Amino acid sequence: MDESQSLALESVTVRFGGLTVLDDLSLRFGHSPISSLIGPNGAGKTTVFNTFSGIVKPVSGSLLLNGKDMTGHSPIEIARAGVVRKFQVPTVFHNLSVGNNLKVAAQSPRIETAGSAKDIRWSTGDVAEKLGLSSKMKTLAAELSHGERQWLEIGMAFLAHPRFLLLDEPAAGLGPEESDHTAGLIRTISEFCKTIVIEHDMRFIRELGGDVTVLHQGRLLKQGTMEEIEADHIVRDVYLGRDADA
Amino acid sequence: MTAVDTVAVPNNANSARDWISGARTLGGTGLLLAALAILPSFLGPFNIVLGAQILAYSVVALSLQLLWGRAGQLSFGQAAFFGMGAYAYAILGTRYELNGWYILAAALVIPAGTALILGYFLFFGRVRDAYFSIVTLAFVLVANQVVISWRSVTGGDTGLTRVPGLVLPFGGFEVDFTSRNGRYYLGLLIFSIALFVALLVRRSSFGLVLEAIRDDENRASFLGYNTPMYLTMAFTLSAALAGVAGGAFASISTLAAPDMIDQFLSIQILTWVAIGGRNYLAGALVGTVVMRVLNNQVSDVLPESWPLVVGLFFVVVVMFFPAGLVGGLAKLRAQLASRRVEKARA
Amino acid sequence: MDLLFSLLLDGAFLISILGLVALGLGVINNLLGITNMAHGEFIAVGAYTVVVLTDQGLPYWVTLFIAALVGMALGVLLESTLIRRLTDRPLDAILVTLGLGLVMQQVLKEMFGSTPRSVVSPVSGTFDVAGLSYPLFRITIIVAAVAAVAATFLFFTKSSFGLVVQSIFQNRESALTNGVNAGKYNRLAFGIGTGLAALAGSLLAPNAAVLPTMGAFYLAPAFVAVILGGSKRLMGAVAGAAFMGGLEVVIGESFTRTWGRAGVLVLAIIVIRMWPEGLLREPKARVA
Numbered sequence: 035m036d037e038s039q040s041l042a043l044e045s046v047t048v049r050f051g052g053l054t055v056l057d058d059l060s061l062r063f064g065h066s067p068i069s070s071l072i073g074p075n076g077a078g079k080t081t082v083f084n085t086f087s088g089i090v091k092p093v094s095g096s097l098l099l100n101g102k103d104m105t106g107h108s109p110i111e112i113a114r115a116g117v118v119r120k121f122q123v124p125t126v127f128h129n130l131s132v133g134n135n136l137k138v139a140a141q142s143p144r145i146e147t148a149g150s151a152k153d154i155r156w157s158t159g160d161v162a163e164k165l166g167l168s169s170k171m172k173t174l175a176a177e178l179s180h181g182e183r184q185w186l187e188i189g190m191a192f193l194a195h196p197r198f199l200l201l202d203e204p205a206a207g208l209g210p211e212e213s214d215h216t217a218g219l220i221r222t223i224s225e226f227c228k229t230i231v232i233e234h235d236m237r238f239i240r241e242l243g244g245d246v247t248v249l250h251q252g253r254l255l256k257q258g259t260m261e262e263i264e265a266d267h268i269v270r271d272v273y274l275g276r277d278a279d280a
Numbered sequence: 281m282t283a284v285d286t287v288a289v290p291n292n293a294n295s296a297r298d299w300i301s302g303a304r305t306l307g308g309t310g311l312l313l314a315a316l317a318i319l320p321s322f323l324g325p326f327n328i329v330l331g332a333q334i335l336a337y338s339v340v341a342l343s344l345q346l347l348w349g350r351a352g353q354l355s356f357g358q359a360a361f362f363g364m365g366a367y368a369y370a371i372l373g374t375r376y377e378l379n380g381w382y383i384l385a386a387a388l389v390i391p392a393g394t395a396l397i398l399g400y401f402l403f404f405g406r407v408r409d410a411y412f413s414i415v416t417l418a419f420v421l422v423a424n425q426v427v428i429s430w431r432s433v434t435g436g437d438t439g440l441t442r443v444p445g446l447v448l449p450f451g452g453f454e455v456d457f458t459s460r461n462g463r464y465y466l467g468l469l470i471f472s473i474a475l476f477v478a479l480l481v482r483r484s485s486f487g488l489v490l491e492a493i494r495d496d497e498n499r500a501s502f503l504g505y506n507t508p509m510y511l512t513m514a515f516t517l518s519a520a521l522a523g524v525a526g527g528a529f530a531s532i533s534t535l536a537a538p539d540m541i542d543q544f545l546s547i548q549i550l551t552w553v554a555i556g557g558r559n560y561l562a563g564a565l566v567g568t569v570v571m572r573v574l575n576n577q578v579s580d581v582l583p584e585s586w587p588l589v590v591g592l593f594f595v596v597v598v599m600f601f602p603a604g605l606v607g608g609l610a611k612l613r614a615q616l617a618s619r620r621v622e623k624a625r626a
Numbered sequence: 627m628d629l630l631f632s633l634l635l636d637g638a639f640l641i642s643i644l645g646l647v648a649l650g651l652g653v654i655n656n657l658l659g660i661t662n663m664a665h666g667e668f669i670a671v672g673a674y675t676v677v678v679l680t681d682q683g684l685p686y687w688v689t690l691f692i693a694a695l696v697g698m699a700l701g702v703l704l705e706s707t708l709i710r711r712l713t714d715r716p717l718d719a720i721l722v723t724l725g726l727g728l729v730m731q732q733v734l735k736e737m738f739g740s741t742p743r744s745v746v747s748p749v750s751g752t753f754d755v756a757g758l759s760y761p762l763f764r765i766t767i768i769v770a771a772v773a774a775v776a777a778t779f780l781f782f783t784k785s786s787f788g789l790v791v792q793s794i795f796q797n798r799e800s801a802l803t804n805g806v807n808a809g810k811y812n813r814l815a816f817g818i819g820t821g822l823a824a825l826a827g828s829l830l831a832p833n834a835a836v837l838p839t840m841g842a843f844y845l846a847p848a849f850v851a852v853i854l855g856g857s858k859r860l861m862g863a864v865a866g867a868a869f870m871g872g873l874e875v876v877i878g879e880s881f882t883r884t885w886g887r888a889g890v891l892v893l894a895i896i897v898i899r900m901w902p903e904g905l906l907r908e909p910k911a912r913v914a
């Protein structure tokens with residue numbers, strides 16, 4: 035496979051105290067513009083993202099970005115290499131205006147690598163418009179609604195010129211309409227960078243399209259298209275089964 | 281948030297608004313400086329020197345506002361850098377016949393270099409917030425001890441007196457800041473420069489990143505910003521400003537004494553910024569002027585009680601008016617504006 | 627040999643005083659999450675209490691207890707009137723203690739003037755071993771300080787109050803959600819902390835010039851000692867104090883007192899830089 039656009043874990047084990055959270059896990063993203071990462075609570079999804087962004091150091095195994103070994107690099111270095119993330123709890127700069135939040139993200143330092151010339155420089159105004167926040171450029175982020183804050187953070191991550199954008203539960207706590215707007219945003223973004231989404235809401239994931247990775251107890255259960263995943267009876271048992279009625 | 285909705289303007293008007301607010305700041309600053317430039321003709325001889333000292337003190341207040349208000353790190357040791365600047369100036373000025381620029385440069389570089397080293401160790405060592413504040417407090421205590429015990433160079437308890445005023449050569453001619461008015465204009469000169477630097481930081485992306493770090497440092501570093509470096513730079517810049525202020529102060533007062541490098545001055549600087557409003561440039565200036573003028577009045581009536589007044593004032597402001605005078609006024613204005621909007625709607 | 631002996635005793639003396647101060651600071655720091663910047667002034671309060679009471683003819687050893695109680699009462703008073711209102715603004719709480727320190731220092735100055743006061747040593751004579759002699763009184767002070775640290779330790783490990791406090795140390799959130807009345811513990815912890823500082827001051831009184839500013843130099847090393855000790859173990863602060871005090875005596879003996887203090891702080895900063903995770907409280911890594 036083409037290694038130039040991939041983010042992968044190879045035989046990664048992560049432990050917190052005695053608890054093995056990722057267990058000899060090998061995963062690869064990048065073949066599809068949008069990928070979803072699903073699994074029951076505590077499966078280790080956020081930990082996968084934390085390992086990707088260098089917050090959590092694995093006990094063994096390695097982290098590869100575009101085939102290059104990034105194991106042990108600091109979060110700052112990894113962010114500069116283009117792995118940008120949105121946190122599970124929306125984190126924006128509360129005491130800065132929406133406009134300044136976007137500006138800080140847009141000006142964030144990046145390593146210029148081959149191919150980055152293709153990157154389109156988006157203006158903060160354009161992004162604000164896509165987010166539906168252009169009338170609130172002067173509003174403090176603290177005064178936004180929960181949904182608006184989620185969008186702002188997605189916009190910030192996007193403006194930080196990611197090669198890989200990691201979104202942890204971008205639709206959590208959103209109403210159906212807000213959720214649709216978010217899915218639309220993510221689809222637009224995925225035209226410009228590889229996007230990986232953690233979500234629980236299967237309807238949302240179906241709407242996104244792309245391939246799906248199922249994690250269970252720190253191990254890879256299955257990776258494939260939505261249809262393949264839904265057809266798989268093991269996945270149904272551990273995960274979808276419980277959710278299907280809801 | 282009705283007020284915000286009505287105030288918000290379409291996106292394309294932003295640059296025009298930015299431009300207008302920039303022009304307003306520039307105009308206001310120009311007016312302030314012009315007023316300060318003609319002020320000496322209205323002041324008596326004693327008040328001219330007092331004015332010059334207040335200008336120099338305002339620069340230290342600005343330096344702390346930069347670090348505390350913008351970057352969110354509070355230094356309890358700002359007087360250490362001020363004092364280092366003052367002693368650098370006084371020692372070089374009394375001992376050697378140096379070009380004025382070199383002396384001024386030493387008053388800037390020595391404190392800035394010290395802050396660079398200290399900041400590197402602290403900020404890259406993840407020392408932040410209260411920890412940072414207390415280490416800086418320890419630093420000023422040590423600096424004070426060193427100044428008092430290193431008698432042969434610093435003059436010990438009495439300090440250095442009869443420090444010559446600053447003379448700056450410009451090509452062929454010299455600008456002499458030794459006369460009474462000259463001392464005032466030295467104060468005004470460094471004040472203008474410091475104000476310009478502070479305004480520049482406020483408008484620049486450097487300043488914006490500092491504010492982002494103040495808000496959420498983790499978030500900023502996950503965007504790829506090297507946050508310890510930003511904080512170190514802010515600390516260094518702050519110390520450079522404080523050092524120049526100290527150098528100018530030594531020239532204006534013609535002395536350097538241990539009370540320019542002690543804990544009490546550090547706390548006073550902190551008080552000026554807190555009372556004026558820690559999040560506002562203007563706050564640092566208002567606070568300094570109010571407290572220095574008040575100091576002058578109180579010293580006449582109750583010569584011994586000034587620290588008590590400072591302490592009580594400080595406690596009351598921090599407890600009940602954390603936004604300070606300027607912050608309080610800004611809040612009041614916003615409230616009035618929103619009331620006006622509501623009325624207009626009704 | 628001579629030098630080593632007096633160095634050891636000097637070190638033990640400094641460490642025992644610093645240990646008490648740091649222990650008090652640590653209790654407040656770890657329980658309330660704020661640093662008491664007026665800690666040095668509580669040292670002075672303790673010392674002046676001894677000055678006043680021994681002038682009245684009370685025996686020194688009795689005044690120690692009264693000094694500790696005065697410090698404690700004053701601490702409880704400040705916590706319940708001022709600090710308590712700032713629980714959600716910890717940085718402002720620190721600023722308030724800074725202002726209070728200034729106020730306390732000035733009040734002491736107005737009451738007692740700025741000329742140093744002294745207390746006559748209750749124990750005279752020297753301690754002689756193999757031709758070396760050392761003031762006996764200093765040794766009794768070391769013993770008293772160690773006893774006070776031990777008593778504090780027992781109190782925190784054996785009493786039910788202490789056990790609750792320990793659980794708050796271990797995990798503030800869960801202890802507080804388990805229905806611990808934080809207000810009461812904060813108040814008492816603050817009082818115990820300031821009481822320990824006052825006790826240190828009262829032990830210091832016969833050995834030092836009693837001045838309103840006498841405590842200023844203990845705050846920074848005590849604070850570094852608390853950092854070095856970590857926030858989970860109460861006695862960590864005492865261990866940190868041993869490190870700081872020992873270093874200060876050694877460097878101070880080789881150079882001068884001033885350089886001793888300066889050197890210790892510089893070294894402490896370097897230590898913090900080299901082992902930030904091991905020495906600071908838990909790094910605030912985000913677990914999203």
Ligand SMILES: Nc1ncnc2c1ncn2[C@@H]1O[C@H](COP(=O)(O)OP(=O)(O)OP(=O)(O)O)[C@@H](O)[C@H]1O
Pocket residue numbers: 050055073074075076077078079080081082122913914
């Ligand atoms: N920093 C940490 N220290 C200790 N345990 C942790 C840490 N981070 C995660 N864990 C544990 O690791 C396991 C996996 O956590 P993780 O957050 O990766 O799950 P998740 O799949 O994202 O779950 P959710 O759907 O609830 O967000 C959990 O049992 C969690 O308690």
Ligand SMILES: [Mg+2]
Pocket residue numbers: 079080081122914
């Ligand atoms: Mg998660």
